[in-house]
Amino acid sequence: MTAFETALYWLDYAAVAVFAASGALAAARTRQDIVTFGFFAAITGVGGGTMRDLLIGAPVFWVQRPGYIVACLVAAVGVWIFARRGWRFRALLWLDAVGLAAYAVVGTAKALSLGVHPFSAIIMGVLTSCFGGVIRDVLAGEPNLLMSREIYVTAALLSAGVFAGMTLMGADFWLAALVGFFAGVALRACAIRYN
Amino acid sequence: MTAFETALYWLDYAAVAVFAASGALAAARTRQDIVTFGFFAAITGVGGGTMRDLLIGAPVFWVQRPGYIVACLVAAVGVWIFARRGWRFRALLWLDAVGLAAYAVVGTAKALSLGVHPFSAIIMGVLTSCFGGVIRDVLAGEPNLLMSREIYVTAALLSAGVFAGMTLMGADFWLAALVGFFAGVALRACAIRYN
Amino acid sequence: MTAFETALYWLDYAAVAVFAASGALAAARTRQDIVTFGFFAAITGVGGGTMRDLLIGAPVFWVQRPGYIVACLVAAVGVWIFARRGWRFRALLWLDAVGLAAYAVVGTAKALSLGVHPFSAIIMGVLTSCFGGVIRDVLAGEPNLLMSREIYVTAALLSAGVFAGMTLMGADFWLAALVGFFAGVALRACAIRYN
Incomplete structure (x- = not known):
């Protein structure tokens, strides 16, 4: 495994665990x-990445x-044990923001590494990072994020776009990944705070 | 690209844009x-064809x-700019009818061209032409077409069946495609008018 | 076709027909x-297995x-003709239980036969056996089973786990399949009766 593949590998684990939570x-x-609880966590955790892999073959x-x-x-057991306090809804919002930005970067990176056209790679990052949350909301029977007025897809687009842009201009992988990740988290954080 | 592939190519574009709208x-x-608006349009536009391609490998x-x-x-930007009038709901109904029939023909044609069994190719045309609308309705949180009493799936079946039947009997591609397309649109139009 | 493949083949048909019903x-x-009725039956019938095949490639x-x-x-025509009596809801519950256990065994068996890691094969059995019902409920606009408190996923896990465990310990295919199947049906039956 190259350093690039190792990085993708660990980022993937992190994004999956965060979305599962x-x-x-x-x-x-x-x-x-x-x-059922664990099953639901697993579907949300791997849903976005599964969609990405199916799409790029x-x-x-x-x-x-x-x-x-x-x-x-x-992650599910952790939530089962600890999530009996009042901060549940807040925690969900923030975990979702972190998972969204991480998946957007990882999805774009994996697509780029397999030779997908950069434009499609960005779309792939956006689609797959938003898909985990969409599946979760549809299965939970809640109004899903696509129907809300919040800045959500835009944050994913920012993460994916910044990462792809910097990578194409020859930036270091980790630098591009970190800048892309924090750009998306920051935009989403603003949306959560000032909404 | 053969003439057949060119035809499929353009039909695909047309069906995708219409469903996206x-x-x-x-x-x-x-x-x-x-x-988010564009994201939703893109999912609806490419959803049915994506399903078809995943299924036939x-x-x-x-x-x-x-x-x-x-x-x-x-297509999304066009709707964003122009769709602020009263004809929104009517337009959705008719665009959906055109997209349905077009996708039914294109889906069947692509499956046939890849050597899929004719019976399955028809099913594929029906499944994938209806799938875009189903995804759209599920994500929009509206009662989806499968639960309504309207003639919808039947129109897709008519388009796919007529096209596949004529193709297997040796008819010209464009003739079969046009007859199949208009048969489905006509049936759906009757359903919309007299319901 | 080996005896193993023949067995899978027929089990697959049975699970598909039961879920379609x-x-x-x-x-x-x-x-x-x-x-539309037939279309809905077909999606529910083949949905879980389709997901399994896409996931394992x-x-x-x-x-x-x-x-x-x-x-x-x-199966759909059978239901259309006969299901006009009062036992509709009960029948749905029991058919679903049988389909669940059958799909859990078939899904695990197919994944194992293609060299998938046993742990993933069990997950595959659970995911795909539950997926048919989830698709059905989401499309029908009903609260889906993942959100209920009933023992459902657990029954699928029992079927898949018992079958995989016995197979790995060298048991005969049919013995493992039958024990796994009846273990899941029995657990689900208890859940239906005493809920």
Whole structure:
């Protein structure tokens, strides 16, 4: 594995666990058993990346690496144990923001690394980072983010666009990833605070 | 590219743009920002064809050809600018009818051209032409067409069946496509008028 | 075809038809035309297996074998004719339980036979057996099973886990399949009775 692949590998784990936790938090509003809870977390966690891999024709990332599902389940158990306080809704919002920006960068990076056209790679980053949250909201029976007036897709677009732009101009992978990630998180944070 | 492939290519563009416009019209009922609006249009526009390509194992058509997403965004911007009049709901109904019939023909044609069994090719045309609208309605949180009593799936079946039947009997591609297309549009038009 | 493949083949047909009937029963609550009715049954019937095949990168099972869709349509017509009595809701519950356990075993078996990691194969069995019902509920606009407190995913996990465990310990295919199937049905039956 090159350094680039290693980076993608760990970023992928982080984005998956964070989204899984956000799915678990959404599920925690109703009162299912622990298995359904974990199942819901897993779908939210790997949903966006699964969509990305299907679209670009890559083997679905978690199928031969059980570690991803384990990460989702660990995140779900963490939420199950700790999320009985009042900060549940806030935590969901912020975890979602972090997962959104991370997935946007990872999705764009994976698409670029497989030779996808840069324009499509950005779209891929946006589509797949938003898809996890859309699946979560549709399954939870809540109005999904596409129907709200909040700045959400725009934040994903900013992360994906900044990362792709800097990469194409020859910037270092980690620098581009960090700048792209924080740009998206910052925009989403503003949207959460001033909405 | 053979004439057949060229025909499919342009029909695909037309169906995608028309469905994207219908998605944009559905999204226009709530009041999102322009990026979410375009995102919604793009999902509706390429959703059905994406499903078709995943099912028949072909590379997803828009991933390496950014033009499709651009066509969706152009359609979305057109709706954004012009759709502030009273004819919004009517326009959505008719665009949807045209997109439905076009996708049914294109989906069946692509499946047939890849050697899929004719019966499955018809199913593919129906599934994928209806899928764009189903995704749109599920994401928009509206009762989807499968739950209504309207003649919708039947119109797609008519388009796909007529096209596949005529093609198998040796008819010219364009003749079969036009007859199939207009048969579906006509049936759907009757359903819209007399419902 | 080996005996193993033959077994999978027939189990697949059975699970598909049973799920299609459950989809048709759900659709029967609203009053669509027969084509939409069949379409809904087909989506529910093949939805879970389609997801499984896309995830493990196998050709989608029904595309080149029209028999599966025919089985769905036969199941739909059966429901259309017979399901006008009072036992509709009960029948849906029980058919769903049988389909759930059957799909969990079939999904796990197919994934194992293609060399998927056992842990992922179990996840695959659970995901795909639950997915048919989730699609059905989302399209029917009903609160889906993931949001209920019922033991549902757990039953699928039991079927998939028992089957995979026995297979890995060298048990006969049919013995493992039957024990796994009945374990899941029994657990789900308890959940239905004592809820």
